[in-house]
Amino acid sequence: MTRFGVTRELRIWDIAALRFGIGAILLTPAVVRRGSRLPAAAWGEGLIFAVLWGVPFVLLVALGLKLTSAAQAASVAPTLMPVFAGVFVWGFLRERQGRLRWLGYATIVTGLVCQAGAGAAAHGAPDPWGIAALGAAAAMWAIYTLLFRRSGLTPIQSAALICIWSTALYLPAYLFLGLGRFSVASAGEIALQALYQGVLMSGVALITYNRAVSLLGSSAATAVIALLPAVASILAIPILGALLASRPAPAGRSSTRRASTRPQT
Template identity: 55%
Template structure:
């Protein structure tokens, strides 16, 4: 009669699915990082040449809104009224206003600074906001990571100031604001009932509905002054890769890995962007700026590292189940 212990075997299945889930999450996160990294360089190039941030926003959300609209309308895609309101809030946090903050910040600073400040501060803001809002108190490891990030950011600003002069404080403030809105969005999306595709589609829809008419009404377009190859490239990168692929990839990473692990992968952004900015934009960092980028990335990894599970507690839980 003691053979009744056999039903304890099934728990092995979740272990396999958990490992596959995390692997898929890392793949989605890596895809989003690759596209985000190129976006800082591509957008910096455009806003300092023919196009303006207004054009970047119109291409990104106008094209993205059209491509993702079928996922919001129709019988199968029908969303409750509350989801549309939630999507509007997401669009305010990570839609057109976010792109405006980063784009203008890029125009006033550099690709390396923008990619370091906004993505690096995002997990700091997320951790500090989750403390009172979600009762998730950060441990010593994360608090140390936050401190390392702040030190790295200060070193980055000082290092670049020696070569390019002190950055525009208004540009820095815009990038800090972008990191804050990104953090709030990440926390809210994690607890929302929307899928990655639905959240991305709603962000593009609301951004397009609110922004594109204003863009056309006030005659902000400079698309005619850009060359056809640049326009086609921006249309694909901003409208397809950023609005559709990167947004869905980041949302999937947050869903599969959690906000902390997903933001850890984003820590690679400053390193990749700084590397790309050298041949594409001619932005050569100082030795102090280069070290600061690595320090910031290390600090974000520390801050976003999930709390280790207590092996004794997990062992006792398994024993109690048996």
């Protein structure tokens, strides 16, 4: 959906504004209403979270999407995230991973290499800078996951702080530099991206991911994310098949079919 947006009239600057601006509007009551106000230390943590999974993260993913493809981006960023999380936990927090987890990380990397090789054979080698941008985004995602697990914030509080800080830091520059292209985009395109970016990504996806980290822990939650390319491929079979089957037949094929069903004389 993000690639769809940046290849039409809107640009990544508009995507980021919609994602965090609408998210801030929806989630701000969770941290400012009476009885739910946060201490200053929590706001400081939220600022760090916004750097890791706010506008910089979105811009890196968008750069990767622009230089590679939606399929490659969906394969690289989510798949590398649990690997980075495991390495960071082992390297900085001195937590032992065990042979089984290292085997799992090696399997993830092997699968990614095989998938990338198959894609390169069919479509050519991917852009190295695009892969690097997606890898950096995955590393930031992993760091955020580890820090959130130890922050003490609730899933909705963390999501709200990410959106609020991202909007406060990004929106003034976005408006001052005149980066908006809403005037040339259709109302349908804007509404679609507003729903997906502002409601589903900044609201539903971010909160539910935080909840998964709270319930499962960093390692288990990030490992589940590695299933994303496989799940997307499986879902593509019935979904895209249904879409293709629902298309009307071409005129020539339709007339040929009618001719073949006429009784022979």
